[in-house]
Amino acid sequence: MSYSVAVAGASGYAGGELLRLLSAHPQFTVTTVTGFQSAGQPLSSAQPHLRSLADLTLQPTNADSLAGHDIVFLALPHGKSGEITAELGDDGLVVDCGADHRLTEKADWDAFYGGEYFGAWSYGVPELPVGNGKQRSSIVGSTRIAAPGCNASTVSLALAPGISAGVIEEQDLVAVLAVGPSGAGKSLKLQYLASEILGSANPYGVGGTHRHIPEIQQALRAAGATSPTISFTPVIVPMSRGILSTATARITPGVSASEVRSAWEAAYADEPFVHVLPEGRMPRTGDVLGSNTVLIGLAVDEAAGRVVTVTALDNLAKGTAGAAIQSANIALGIDESTGLPVDGVAP
Numbered sequence: 001m002s003y004s005v006a007v008a009g010a011s012g013y014a015g016g017e018l019l020r021l022l023s024a025h026p027q028f029t030v031t032t033v034t035g036f037q038s039a040g041q042p043l044s045s046a047q048p049h050l051r052s053l054a055d056l057t058l059q060p061t062n063a064d065s066l067a068g069h070d071i072v073f074l075a076l077p078h079g080k081s082g083e084i085t086a087e088l089g090d091d092g093l094v095v096d097c098g099a100d101h102r103l104t105e106k107a108d109w110d111a112f113y114g115g116e117y118f119g120a121w122s123y124g125v126p127e128l129p130v131g132n133g134k135q136r137s138s139i140v141g142s143t144r145i146a147a148p149g150c151n152a153s154t155v156s157l158a159l160a161p162g163i164s165a166g167v168i169e170e171q172d173l174v175a176v177l178a179v180g181p182s183g184a185g186k187s188l189k190l191q192y193l194a195s196e197i198l199g200s201a202n203p204y205g206v207g208g209t210h211r212h213i214p215e216i217q218q219a220l221r222a223a224g225a226t227s228p229t230i231s232f233t234p235v236i237v238p239m240s241r242g243i244l245s246t247a248t249a250r251i252t253p254g255v256s257a258s259e260v261r262s263a264w265e266a267a268y269a270d271e272p273f274v275h276v277l278p279e280g281r282m283p284r285t286g287d288v289l290g291s292n293t294v295l296i297g298l299a300v301d302e303a304a305g306r307v308v309t310v311t312a313l314d315n316l317a318k319g320t321a322g323a324a325i326q327s328a329n330i331a332l333g334i335d336e337s338t339g340l341p342v343d344g345v346a347p
C-alpha cells in the first residue's frame with residue numbers, strides 16, 4: 001500500500017531531513033511540501049540537496065494545503081503546529097516534530113513553554129522502557145504522534161533502562177551534552193553564526209532552564225521513576241549535526257557492575273536502532289551521522305558509585321525525522337525499520 005504524505009515546515013532543517021528519509025521510503029510518497037516565508041519558491045531553493053524532490057514547490061502552511069493526505073508531518077516552530085492541528089480535524093495520521101503535543105502535564109508546558117496548551121499525543125520514542133513493556137505499544141494504531149525533542153530522547157534512552165530495572169537512583173541524575181547547532185533550526189541567530197561557534201564550545205540553557213527537562217522527567221516517570229531530578233547542560237560544539245550525551249547516575253546500593261550492564265543490554269537486546277556497545281567501547285557522533293541509530297557506551301565508575309552512559313545520535317535523523325517516520329511505520333502496521341538507515345556516514 002502507498003501513502004500520500006505532506007510535510008509542513010519543509011524548508012527547515014527537520015523538514016529537510018524528513019524529506020530526505022521519506023524520499024527513500026518505499027510506501028510513502030511526498031506530494032505536498034509547505035513553508036512560511038519560503039512559500040511559493042521551489043523546494044530546491046531551500047533544500048538543494050534533495051534532488052529527487054526538486055520538482056515540488058513550497059505551498060503556504062495551512063489546513064487547506066495539508067488536507068487530503070494519508071500522513072501529515074509537521075516540522076514547525078512550537079506553538080504553530082498546535083494551531084494547525086486544531087484545524088486539521090481527525091482524519092489521517094499526523095506526526096508533530098515540535099514540542100506542542102509532547103508534554104502530558106499542562107503545568108510543565110506552562111513552566112517551560114507558555115501560551116496555549118494543546119494536549120499530549122502518543123510519544124514517538126518506541127524503544128523507551130515503559131512499565132513492563134515499551135513505548136511502541138502506545139504508538140501502534142495511533143493517529144496522533146509527538147516526535148521527541150532530540151536532546152530529550154538521547155538522555156531518556158540513556159537513563160530509562162537503569163530506572164526501569166531499579167539499578168540506578170532517580171535523584172542526582174546528571175547529563176552534559178555536546179550538541180550541533182542544527183538542533184536550533186535554520187533561522188538566523190547571532191549565537192549560531194560560524195564566527196561565534198567555530199573553535200568554541202558554548203553552553204546554553206544552563207541551570208535547569210532547558211525546555212527538554214520536563215520531557216526527560218516525563219519519560220523517566222513512564223519508565224518507573226516517581227519524581228526524578230536531573231541536572232541537564234547542553235553545550236554547542238562545532239559540528240553541524242549530532243548529539244553526544246554523557247549522562248551519569250548513582251548506582252542503587254548493593255547492585256553489581258554486571259547487573260548494571262545487564263539492565264541496558266536487556267532493555268535494548270531486540271531493538272533494531274538502539275545498540276549498547278561492548279564493554280570498553282564508547283560511541284562517537286560520527287558513527288551515527290545520517291542514520292536512525294543510537295549507540296550507547298556504558299561504564300561503571302566504582303569509585304564514584306555511578307554508572308556513566310555515553311550516547312550518540314543524529315539530532316535530525318533519530319532525534320527527529322527518523323523517530324517520526326519510525327513511529328509512523330509502527331502506527332500504520334508497516335515494518336518499523338522501513339525506509340530508515342541503520343548505517344551511518346563515515347568519515
Ligand SMILES: NC(=O)c1ccc[n+]([C@@H]2O[C@H](COP(=O)([O-])OP(=O)(O)OC[C@H]3O[C@@H](n4cnc5c(N)ncnc54)[C@H](OP(=O)(O)O)[C@@H]3O)[C@@H](O)[C@H]2O)c1
Nearest residue numbers: 009011012013014035036037038075076098183185186320
Ligand atoms: N532541528 C532539530 O534538530 C530538531 C530536533 C527535534 C525537534 N525539532 C523541532 O522541529 C521543529 C522545526 O525545527 P527546525 O529545526 O526544522 O526549525 P527551522 O529550520 O527553523 O525550520 C522552521 C520551519 O517552520 C517554518 N516556519 C517558521 N515560522 C513559521 C510560522 N510562523 N508559521 C508556520 N511556519 C513557520 C519555516 O518556514 P520558512 O523557512 O519558509 O520561513 C521552516 O520551514 C521545531 O518545533 C523543533 O523544535 C527540531
